[in-house]
Amino acid sequence: MKTEAIIIMVCAQGIVTAITAYFFYKVLTTKPKQEPDSYSENDDETQRQDN
């Protein structure tokens, strides 16, 4: 492959992969809001109840 093609490909794919990973990591690590929130799977977690 030509150098300029490799540079563009690696840069474009690298930037997109890095930003995707960053945002998804942020989603996974951000503390959820207190109940009642929008998601039902964590409804019974006692430490997340308001009262």
Add this chain to the structure above:
Amino acid sequence: MAAKAESWGSRVGLILAMAGNAVGLGNFLRFPVQAVQNGGGAFIIPYLVCFVVMGIPLLFIEWSTGRFGGRFGNHSTPYILDTMAKGRIWKYIGVFGIFTNIAVASYYCYIESWTMSYVYHSVSGTFNGMNQADVAGFFDTYTTIAKSTTGIPFEAVVFYIICLLLNTYILSKGLGGIEKVAKIGMPLLILFGIVLAVKGLSLGTDGASALFPNANAWDGLNFLWTPQFDSLWNPKVWLAAAGQIFFTLSVGMGTVHCYAAYIKSKDDIALNAVSAGFMNEFVEVVLGSSIVIPIAAGYLGLDWVLQNAGFGMAFQTMPYLFQQWGDVLAIFAGIFWFGLLFFAGITSSLAMGTPWIGFMRDEFGWKNKKGAWSFGLIALIMGLPTVIFFKEGVFDEYDYWAGTVSLVVFAFLETILFAWIFGIKRGWEEINLGADIKVPVIFKYIILVVTPGLLGWVLIASVPDMVNKATDEDTNNKEWFADAYYAESYGSTAEFGVVDSVTPNFVKIAFDNERKVFNKAQSSLTTVKYTDFKTYSFKGDQHTVVKKGDVVKPKDKIAEGKFTNNVMYKTLGRLLLITLFIFICVVVYRAYLKRVKEGRATS
């Protein structure tokens, strides 16, 4: 009285469902072809710019609009838009958000059924020993309703109905069913994509054969990624980039609003929107660009790709290429490729069912089951003509008016509503409400000026094409029923062709055409002239009226007999779409009357 609203199980489930909604067949088939046709590596620059100034803002608009509407108990666009502005018109503009989904789902499920069928054929070894023409011919046979490749009569219809039933069944399980499919489908899609992308990136010259001695996968990657910076000054390239961003994110459909309507006000939408958006970009830019083009160039050469790049490659070429990997690997590759397309398809088609189901639950108290099966029934009624009259152009007609024009119109109107009528101040507050990231303030001004401007430009630039389509300028056989058949345009600069061979029911016309070939030494495209052929086949009661050596211009009579032209089927397709739109308007009007009666009407 509305039935109890649902909720998403988890935040990751919602993001995967939203990404699954966006990731579709276009990520693997449309994006690389658009890149090849619009300047290779340079295309990525306008593409990413359009993603930032149009894609992300539209995602913010639709996520926040949906959550805003959900706060008032509205889970589909007619009443989501109605809550945002005064005036009765907005609920009818919101009809686009249901209409587009039903119309697109009706033919999209047909493509999805091809992927199901091709998984079956890959596993059963149907493609073993077939040459390229046989594989292409197989697709042609499959989409010819009267023919069967499995012995099952009306095979294409049967697979279509199975696919629609599967979608309807999952939809009847509510958001939980959709979320489960997304949680299984998206990781599998990415896994299958990575396996095929590794093969595409590492194929090199291993696929060269006696027939295609110069085939090289890296030529495909070179062409796809070598920047041709002069193309940046071409407005058509920017229009193509804007169009690609638009379609790949599934914006302008009403599905994002619907999914987001189940989020509570205090929960984030800003981080969710960019996460789902970038997940779609990952699938498109990283995986989508590393499969079809390099694998096809690796076995058939770049010149073949330049001439044949298109949607059909997925079904007419890839099974043949997989055969080159040996019988066993071909089965796995077939499962991976068509499985990947199936998951890409079903996660999108499921999203298309939710606006109708949400509306009927909100307004008429319909349970999920009733909403899902009614959606399935309407989609079946709308979709059967696209299956049965696929070759007559009904499918393409739906794809153009419902899958292209409606999206742009709706996205433009919703952006104007959000930025200028609802007001950018309130809109900006909505985007930032409960946000887990700090959205750069520049997006406030992009949403106000750049996004509507860009969408307006895409809309205006599409008007001449819309007029041509509506007036059937794309054919010279404009009558529904005719006693003669006239030669169509050659689709090139050629003004005439010469009859190369003719029988009473067949004519082959030679004409001058041009194609682009890749000049490896100069790393640029050069145009070469060649003799192309256009063929026409006629039925028993029709006969040709030209002789070998005759000069044939477009609009010249080439056959006589009784003809039912495709224009009739296309017009009926358009009438069906209009009927569907009016039907949904009537349903929305009934809902409005019900709200008035119950004292819930706001405008």
